[in-house]
Amino acid sequence: QVQLVESGGGLVQPGGSLRLSCAASARIFNDYARGWYRQAPGKQRELVASIANDGSTNYADSVKGRFTISRDSAKNTVYLQMNSLKPEDTAVYLCYVKRLGPDYWGQGTQVTVSS
Numbered sequence: 001q002v003q004l005v006e007s008g009g010g011l012v013q014p015g016g017s018l019r020l021s022c023a024a025s026a027r028i029f030n031d032y033a034r035g036w037y038r039q040a041p042g043k044q045r046e047l048v049a050s051i052a053n054d055g056s057t058n059y060a061d062s063v064k065g066r067f068t069i070s071r072d073s074a075k076n077t078v079y080l081q082m083n084s085l086k087p088e089d090t091a092v093y094l095c096y097v098k099r100l101g102p103d104y105w106g107q108g109t110q111v112t113v114s115s
Helices: none
Strands: 004-007 010-012 018-024 031-039 046-052 057-059 067-072 077-082 091-099 109-113
Touching: 004 091, 018 031, 018 091, 018 109, 031 067, 031 077, 046 067, 046 077, 046 091, 057 067
Parallel strands: 010 109
Antiparallel strands: 004 018, 018 077, 031 046, 031 091, 046 057, 067 077, 091 109
């Protein structure tokens, strides 16, 4: 069973930056995209960013120009660089892998933006 392990969350002041990492415990077959969702209390889960195997990316309008998704295939890891963070970015961030079969999900990492 493949596990996705997220790291890099925490408490940051508005305007600050964080980099989230999502490392897969083993090689994943039949995948075609990886990315991040976020879940804030009382809100629907929102797709934040995704990256396909061809390197193409997609972002939620609310994070365009502030967040950057990238992947290191050699390390089997996806990153989310988050800059100019706002209080409304506060949420649990979950990484995922889309594949031809059951998707994989991480446990989530808390990001809190507050002064």
